[in-house]
Amino acid sequence: MMANAILLSGQQYYIGFCGAMDSKYAVLEKYFGYTSFLPGQEEIIDAVLAGRDVLAVMATGGGKSLCYQLPALVFGGLTVVVSPLIALMKDQVDSLRANGIPAATINSSLGYGEQRIIERVILEGRIRILYVSPERAVQPFFLSLLAKADLRLVAIDEAHCISMWGHNFRPEYRRLRVLKERFPAVPIIALTATAIPAVQNDIVVQLALKNPARFIGSFNRKNLMYRVVPKARYFPRLVAYLHEHQNDAGIIYCFSQKATEELAEKLQKEGFSALPYHAGLPDDVRAEHQEAFIRGDVMIICATVAFGMGINKPDVRFVIHTDLPRDLESYYQETGRAGRDGEAADCILFYSRGDYGTIRYLIEKEYNDPAQKDIAYRKAGMMLDYCETTGCRRKFLLTYFGEAYPEERCGGCDRCETPVKVFDGTEVATTIITCIRGIGERFGASYVVDVLTGSKSARIRENGHDTLPVYNSGRGYTRDQWLRFVQEMVQKGFITSTGGRYPVLVLNDRSRAVLKGELPVPLTEPGPEGVIALRAEADYDEALFLRLRRLRKILADLDHLPPFAVFHDRSLKEMAKYYPRTGVDLLRIYGVSEAKLQRYGRKFLDAIDKHCIEHGIGLDRRRG
CATH class of the missing domain: 1.10.10.10 (Winged helix-like DNA-binding domain superfamily/Winged helix DNA-binding domain)
Structure with a gap:
């Protein structure tokens, strides 16, 4: 049975239920449009379905969300997801609803009446996945609500925030152990993309997980190209790169709030669609800028590190740092916002050793404890070593996170792209x-x-x-x-x-x-400096891809959704490669679920047909 819906303040809340599920494979294909799991996903899902507590460390883009979303549909009842950011919750809920999955979020942006209605449909068993903040999750009233609901699973996203050993420590995460204390029989899955062994152990202890199954995936993001470029006179090289990627969304990280605003203004004068984002902006302006980026109305965000923890935008094609990050954990997480859809993306760092002086100043200012200060300096030193290494950058990163990389050359960084002399x-x-x-x-x-x-x-x-x-x-x-x-x-x-x-x-x-x-x-041997190489040419019809992206944007705006909630870029690229002719053909495309086929399929098939007629593309080249 498909979900029914109600409309509250312009937002659609699904209050139906999914019906009986035959297996995890049926759920995977019907509701997510996938025919196979990504590496590590199936083992994690099996452990969750077996009722075990789970700790999963998976690289960004590795498919963490599916590891609790799919079990939520198999289990039935209610799955609660603790997530740190309202924008992230909203993006996840939008994507789930687009796939016909009854999902909701309770957060501070909702009115009293809206919250009461969501609470009622939760108790009626008509919400499968509910997103809440860590602060909300531990409130007595909310815990009482869960006690009355059919709670089957709890997922803790960005779980590294619970650890003081981590780089995004949030004290409110420490209180989440109350969920295990109040609901000891309900399995908990804790997920994060960045956690060294000390952080992994702290997560288990702080959440009171019972003999958890641990899954530590690879930190290797094969689709990312890592490059370090000298910072001197960087702006002309940045502009040249952006001209080559005018249709791509990207994040440019700057060290200071002032720098984000100055860079955004300079890029606007060069004709680029760019906005600043930093903690000093008014809340409504900051939210407006993030929403514009998520929905594809703005292509470039110039941001401080205040932007993006857990941002659910899969089609970011480049992440650029104009200043030296403080440590490799932060750098890895920030670059991890590129290419979450598995498609090729660039990670470019404009490097000057002079930036180390700023980092030293901040370390001296922020740390009083000599031991913590020494750790901060060691981490900053490793960041310098990464920038100055003559070897493979991917191998350097993976070694830092304790993962062996057997190859000497990855082919996916500037050091390996051009053989050194x-x-x-x-x-x-x-x-x-x-x-x-x-x-x-x-x-x-x-x-x-x-x-x-x-x-x-x-x-x-x-x-x-x-x-x-x-x-x-x-x-x-x-x-x-x-x-x-x-x-x-x-x-x-x-x-x-x-x-x-x-x-x-x-x-x-x-x-x-x-x-x-x-x-x-x-x-x-020293070589030429300052050149940013371009990605390889596409193996799909780029004109059709851009046409489908424009159609996707129109449909997403009509449905008040971010474009990727309609289809991911990977889905559009497969359409532009295989030219599907029928609904059956379209279901074979990555990420096309039954719900999305019913809602959007005819419009995309018509656009593909029109493109093929205009460009003389015959049936022999079309998927049938």
Whole structure:
């Protein structure tokens, strides 16, 4: 039986129910339009269906939502999803309703009458999935409501927020253990995209999970291309890239609120559709800008890190950082907002070592505890290492998160995209080692390079290091190139960095072997800088894809939905590749459910037919 509906303040609330389900596979195809699971999904779903508590760590885009949405339909009754952001809840509910699934959210944006109606239909058993905030989930009145409802499952999204070891700690998440205490027989599934082992353990303890099944998926986002580009004079390169991606949605992260507004204004003057987003904007303006981006009315958001935790927009084709992130956890989560639909997306970081000074200032300002401060410095140092590595960036990221990557080259980062050239760097290495020894093994990489490049800083003069024979001996390479040589030598073990708050370069046995002429040092030859390569050409009809995107936007606006709630980009690209002719053909397309076929199928088939007639595309090229 399909859901009936009521209309409240322009919003449609489904109050029917789905009927009996034969199996998880029937649910998958009928309500989500998929014929197979993504890696790890089926095992997680099986554990949930077996009634176990579950901890699932899955990369963004790995399909976390399905791991509780599908069991919710198989279980029947009510599934409660705890989610941190109203906008995220609304997007999820819109997408579920578009698939004919009775879903709702209770949050502070609803009026008293609307909340009472939703509470009534919950008690009548006509809501399958309910989204609430962590604050709402622990309120006594809400817990009493759940006690009267047919509660079958609880899902905690963005579960890393519960841990003080995590990077988005939210104290209100700590109180969620009351859900297990009040409903001990109801399974809980905790989900997150970023959780190192300490955070994973903390989630289990804080939620009081009982012998949970743990699923730690791969952190490897194969569809993302990672690039680091020198920041000097970055704006012309940014504009050139955006001109090549005018039809793509993207997020540009800036360090400060002022920078987001200045960049958005500059991009607007260049003819781009861009808006700023930061915590200093009035709530209504911030919500308006996010909604415009979600619905595709604005293509680019220039944002601080206040934007996007859990943002449910799958078709973000690029995430660009104009400033150095503070740590790899934040960087991974922010870049994870690109390509959630599994399609190719770019992650570009404009890098300058000078940004590290801002990070140091913030660390000194925010941390009083020496141990926490040291951890923050170590994490910032790893961020620098990622930017300056000469090896595969994907391998570096995965190693940081404790995942082995067997290949030396991923083909999905700038380091692997163009083969590096190696030269005999023994002379360069000897110069660096001699400098480190000459200044007493008491300084970090920046100071060493300042000596080599003849900096006239007062600190060097005061230390008398401007009188050393090695002073200003680094002519022939730029300062950034010397820094990369030093970093590569550290990575290859020719010198040692002590790490911590004030990293110091010291010599080791391999350093001394180089000075004695016993050990050659291969180094990466400096190459051209500042080029942002383009993605490969599409294997689908791009003109038809753009036509279907325009149709999708019109239909989404009519239904007051974000475009991806109608169809994902991947669905449109498959339509533009196979040119489906009938409803049966359309059901074979990724993400086309029975409900979406009934609601939108005829309009998309008509658009495809019209395109094929206009471009002389015969039946031999069409899926039949």
